[in-house]
Amino acid sequence: MIELGVNIDHVATLRQARRTYEPDPVIAAAMAEQGGADGITFHLREDRRHIQDRDVELLLRTVSVKTNFELACADEVVGIACRLRPTWALLVPEKREEVTTEGGLNVLADRGRVAASIAQLREAGILVSLFLDPDPAQVAAAAELGSDAVELHTGPYALARGEEQQAELERLRVAAAETTAAGMRVHAGHGLNYTNVRPVAAIPAMVELNIGHSIVSRAVFVGMREAVAEMRRILDVVAPRG
Template sequence: MIELGVNIDHVATVRQARRTYEPDPAIAAALAEQGGADGITFHLREDRRHIQDRDVDVLMQTVTVKTNLELACEEQVLAIACRVKPDWALLVPESREEVTTEGGLDVASDSGRIAAAIERLKSHGILTSLFIDPDVRQVAAAAELGVDAVELHTGPYALAKRADVATELSRLEVAGQHASQAGMRLHAGHGLNYVNVRPVAKLPGVIELNIGHAIVSRAVMVGMKEAVSEMRRILDLCSP
């Protein structure tokens, strides 16, 4: 069965639009669990545009499925991760100007910052993953750092049109095969929705998909529990 990680960042985005107390990401996480989520993902950005420090603490106290904290290789958020000890830490690139994450980490060209962050997280018993583009060179570099998983960036696939869809899907498949052969868990995410998720879910070796914006958008119409249940049913149909 493919594991479904539900990213609740954009529940906090709605709350922060008014700088108020609702909707509460912790309540959204509980409803996502009821809908069949295998994990809850949340991104503590340096600029705190959505998830806040308090959210992290509350989520770590209340989520009963696995927790996946997205973060940049930045001292303050690394210190928070090491304090709260999520099950997984997903290292991602981060730019204050971007609307959402625009690409994967350039692990192959890293000067040691990523390696140091991985070592620090692992020393606190946290499983580590890297958000990377579906590129064999990046997969090989991630494997050399000894991470537990890679999450392939599916954004270009999600935005592709016509013939480019097959090209991007092929890139994901090739990179995924290399990740699995290197002994890493294969995760994927970014821009996946109720329609385009099916081909990605059927790729060989995919263990986990992390989906946020589409589920939160659907939840506005049908509620979080039902929105997650609908995605859960799609993934179950795609499982081998």
């Protein structure tokens, strides 16, 4: 079985376009649970472009499945996570000018900050995952710092076509095997949709996929509950529930 985490950030993106109260990502989370989500993912960015502090507070009080709090290695946001104690904290890189996360965390180049964030989060009883490109050196560094999981960046795979896409898929397979061998869980996400998700879900070591934009886009037409249920059915064909 593959666990499905549903990222609700872009429900908040739509709300913030008018800076109003709807659509509410907290309601979206409840509907995603009804559709079969195993977890709810949300990213409290330093610039607060979509998810707001109020959302995080309410999500941590109302979500009944596991919660996956995406955040940068920034003292303020790490402090919020430590206070609210989600199930998982996913450390990601963050740049103000990017539209969405553009690549994996560079653990090798920013080892001190990453190590400090991991230590704070784990002291608060939070499981920690690092969002990484499928690079063996980065995976090894994550293991050395005591990360509980690695979330592999699937963006290049999602954008590639033909032989290039197969090469990206192989990079993911190799990194997934190395992650498991190092004693960490394998998660993946970014750019996955109803068409390209199957090969990633079929990677033997895969435990969890986090998918947002595609599900929220589908929800515009069929509703959040059904959009999540459709993705859940695809994953259950690839890796049936035990």
